[in-house]
Amino acid sequence: MADLSNLTGLVSEPSGEIDSSVSSASNRSLRLAEKEKRKAKADPFGLAVKYLSQVEAGTVVRGNDELERNLVVVETVALSKGLPPEVITVLLDMALSLNAGTVNCTRVLKFLIPATVVPQEAIVKGVSWLCVGKMPMNAQVLFVRWVLTVFDLIDCKDNLRSIYGFIFSFVTEENLCPFICHLLYLLTMREHVHPYRVRKLLDIQAKMGRQPFLTQLLALYKVFRPDLVTLSLPSRARTGFKNHSSTWKVALSAVQKKNKSAVSVDQSLTLDVKEKPSSRKRKLHHLAIPSLSSAFDSNSSKKVFRLQELQSFKELLENIHHIELPAQMGSLLGSALALHYLDCVQDESAFLRLNFWLGHSLQEEFLLCPVDGSSDNTSEACRFLSTVLFSQQFLQEGFSSTESFLYKFLRVWDGSLLRPQILDLLSDIPLMPSFYVHKLLFEPLKQLYFTSTVFFKCSVIECLNSMLVKWLTWHSVSASDGGLDISLNSNSTMTMTLSGFMDSVMELVHFVGLLASEGLRLENCHILLLNQSLAFYETVCDMFVKYSLPLIIMPPAGVFYPALFATDSISVDRLGYIMYRYRKNLTLAKKQEQQREKTPHISRNTYNEFNRNLQAMVNSMWNSWWCIPGSDLEIDKELIALSKVAEPWCRFDLIHHPALFSYAIEFHQRCWPERKDVDLGSIKTGKYWNWYMEFLFNQGFDGLKNFIQTNTGTAPH
């Protein structure tokens, strides 16, 4: 109070501003001039505050015009611009001491709008006035409500926390109790929770019944000390505190808006307690993700941070070394922040717990199939699987319990129940030895594949494609790690040699090759299936360059030829791209072999196979002849003659190919718009051919473009 003389300087703008502040900026110079003038005079606001700070106990209030006038000055400033911290301290002290009477106490509290922050000491002092016990009840309530409203603006809360016991003592006041509980809720730290406080609150609960404010505070106590108190919240319990800030809300937000203060106040002081799922009439809850809670026997002496308390990623980083795992590991899947933490957990038991829970849930729901009819509820199962999927994708790794569940489930799956989720989960299956892949995954999948619709077939190929990408990514990551065993726990790692890994990949690629070629045959080269298969080979053809895996596998004839002779241009273009990438991969492999003079790790056969395919493609599309010497694909000329197709060897060149035919026609029309009879052969002559190539490439056939350019030597290398 000694430095009240400074107050004038601290008030950022003199009080006369009120009216002019609304005026437009145009008369700025006028205002400046006025300001100068006013500064010369004494500052009325500063004087008023000074007057109010000197109000002594026993001052006559009724008819005290001077007091009234000064109050009005301060009130006007407060409501328009808010009060600086020092003034808050002074006024709060003046009001709560009741020096200016009870009426003025509530009046001052009502216009105590902070401009920036509220000094902690003001509140501490206020609480001490509360302890004096002179204030009437309505003033007490008003004060606590005011503290709640400005709580987020209090500059620092440590001293407030150290008088926790004093604040706690007011819970016995029936009228104050709801607000005190809220304040305590905001202040409580672990060290504040003691058995005697718990007992006190329980006594009050016994008297007042289940009041939301008590429940809320006790629930917080339970978070900190589950060994002292237990509580179960009904699923539709009213939670949170009522909004106590209505008195100041409008004024405060107006002032804050005007000041554009960096400190923001949370206007809705209600807690957002996560809403529990609505109570269902299900008997079995194995598909519910448990809520975060701590074990009751958690070590209470150690400094721990509980996941329930976690609000932000920053908090996670700050407390990462003393975070306590929840009582039920499954609850981690319910929170995105907790998943971040799960990613750093190294404790083997923790994952075992998670897997026990997950395995049990999946088994009870999908394998043991409860007979109470609850399994009809697929939306719930869908939600559950989606959560699991989300977690797995977040962690970029499948849980071993989902993996083993899938092996069992595949044997009983009808291929339609929750198909998208199940297939997504399948694609997360980690790498494993080829023997097991075959037995556990491919056998059952094959049966489903060949007995299902073409759309299911497409989904399966897509799923296996994404599985392959994940395996390859894993390999490239672990290979660039220098292949070190970075696992902390040796018995939780499966070691696999590179050749073992290649065997598994080979098994997968061959399996998809089989599925794709047989599927295409069965489904009459269905265009979607063809495209899914080609998408798979887009992954396969780049394994060497993109993923550093010395393994190149060519597509089987059952995929290659349907794509080559496809009636849609997209498939042909994709095939062109695939062949182009194969060439890149093989060239690189060869170069490395020559440089290092090592035994070739790509088999001769692969080169031969590639060359044969390349020859077939170039011959049919470019050279218009079919005969592939040494190829296993020989077509009897007489047989073709029976079809009575004229010039059969031209039918799949770049002009007559069914996929490109329409482009040739269009090109022809553009070149010779006046011609009535179409002679596509004329495209082949002279400059028209080059123009036609350019025309084709401009249609977006980048795959074909790359293919043709690299294989006809026109490509810039």
Place this chain on the structure above:
Amino acid sequence: MEGRGSAVNTPATSRPVTRRSKSYGRSCVEAPSYFWQTPGHLTVLKIPTSREAAKSQIITNKVDPEHIALLVKNEWKLSYVTPLYRFRHTELKSYSKHLSAFIIAERQQGVAVEVGLEAGFKVTFTSVLGLAETSEDAETVFIQIQSKPVFAAAADAPKVVWRGWLTCVNGDPEYLRALPPDFVSLPLFCTSGPESLTTLVKSWFERAFDCNFGSLALNSTTLNWLAALWTGCHPTCNIRYLKLAWSLPSQPPLDVSYTVNPQDAWELWNSIHPEESTDGRIDIKEVQSFMNGLETHFFRHFKIYLSAGKLVKVSTALGSAQLDGKIKIGNSDYITTLLTMLTECALLKMLT
């Protein structure tokens, strides 16, 4: 991009490649615990095709007779439990307090309850020492809930409203050894009392020890085994009767109750499995032919193929067991045989 020589990173020779470091739990194909994860044919836990004949042992020499008396009286409903995390037999007192507080809190939703305050319910955890057979078996835990009615006179003794116990007898040693020390496996949970309390106890366990419960129904094979094993005991301990119940899928459903004279049953069994002959092990084939014998006999009289139906209940003076997972223990001297079998069922069900 292509210039980045891949072979620099990837030697062609077979270098060990490890699965990613944090495999969440264990892989299904690695040694220590693959029976937990894998389908039947890879499982270490195989359904046994032969077992030892039931042997009588005076269990009261090992276990407190008072404890045994608790187990023998009631009909028990069976469940299986996944391993309990950080369950300690030394903390039973504190568990008693917490469980009773939990029950009270759950009963009056929204009202907080102080832990350790005795009001309404009294929960007692006791370990039943001596029931475990191997060093891997965890000791059995018995839980009793007593209720004190609000308006009861002070002198009124609290009434036992619920009983339950967790046990493991001759659990698969390889499985038990593979569990990290933080876990205690007591896979078989027997309860007797109102379903609502059972649910509360289960959910308390689930929250406290991160475990999960599932109901344990027995299968016909288990019942067949019990019928044969119990019949085999007749010379040493009078089984008094062999009662079998079948349910036949006819329209309307037909329930058959079939009571066999114990001496006749034993003679049939003895003709299949001569008492003095073998090393004391019984093969599943012998059990099957025993049941076939009984069924054939029934057909001869009533022209009903019992094999078309389902065996739903077996009972003798030694005990009874039902398909839906309810058992009764009649004679404590054969308790080990029964519990060994049920522990095995619980583990198998858990690992399916």
